[in-house]
Amino acid sequence: MTMPRHDTGADAETNTARVLRGLEDSRPTVRLRTAMAAGTTPDPRFVDKLVERCAVEPEFFVRDMLTWALTRHPVSMTLPVLLREVRSERARARSQALHTLSKIGDRQAWPAITRTLLTDADDEVARTAWRAAVVLVPEGEEPALATVLATQLGRGGRETRLSLSRALVALGEVIVPALRSATMAPDRGVRTHALATQRLLRDPDAGSGFAIEEAKRVAVLGGPGQEER
Template sequence: MNITRAFQAADPSLRLHAALAAGTDADPAYLVPLMERMGDEPDFFVRDMLTWAITRYPVSETFPLLIEVLNDPQARSQARSQALHTLSKIQAPGTWEVLTTPMLHHPDVAFRTAAWRVAVAVVPHAERAALAVELVAELGRGDEDTQRSLSRALAELDDEVRPLLATVIAHAQATQAYLDDPEGGIAGHLHEARRVAALGPFAQN
């Protein structure tokens, strides 16, 4: 099969079949066309098959190519997002080191959420708390799907996230109380909100 030609077919089922064939044969000659197709493929299912196909190749061959796409400022955002998605599946050693803080807050939603998935999958234990701080800063940003993706990422950092969320909730409640009662002062409202957040269901006792 001429993979490059098949990837140009108008019928997405033909492109899907080409990606399946490339992953099944794992011929080294197919790897570059697979990488190139990531940035152009409009069909979600074909893109997913492209990722599956790439994971079928040795990490020693795919990892450098994925990092090259990720770090290429000329690459399309879709290509870079798909590279991140594929890295989340491979979870190769060294992945954490290529992630940057700006990636976690990238203006492109697909890129940003893909960075979250990779980050929580490969974060070293010593970096979990710092990653939790960065992800909590994304609360409230984006539409429902984006917020759902963030919640899933935060859930992977369970113990590190819980105290941060309690602080955010307390601050939000204190701000709401201050809006309703400016004369009460923000400090007093914040103290009470923190007490309630810390005590949880026992706060009313």
């Protein structure tokens, strides 16, 4: 039987170089396999390159593997680099760093989830920030988070609105006051979104399309007062 061979120092250096090179390969399948290898055999020397690649990787499935690889490394190594990335000028860097922080789930990252990120002009960054915030919010901070998230009601298209509704619903009953205020907003889009989110809070399994259409009907026929009867 062949016994497993442990890498020597030279072998380790060769493997590190192979991983760093593979993450830059033009073929997505090679980048995917390389990211998987980096997570299977974590090495502190991979962290910076994994984070750097997250910021520019065009393929979703490769980005997801890069995130997985980062979660396999010690938080003490990944957290400082990711916290730097959420302040990047590149939207993809901010978005993927936030996604990775949500997967790591360490609440030390909470102070980095700023109002600026929660209201980011880029919809994908904002959606990722909402999801990360719901995961990382400390106990007792949920009402304040709900208030900030409610300022984004009415924003964007269906996907963005559904992401926000789901983030709000995940916070639970603390969102009720913020939603109630939003149902009286002068902007019809805000009112409609708030009403749809109220319905999802009552029935999380309700189809989002149905909830939004019903909210539109209520807004047209009776306004927010009808919703409260």
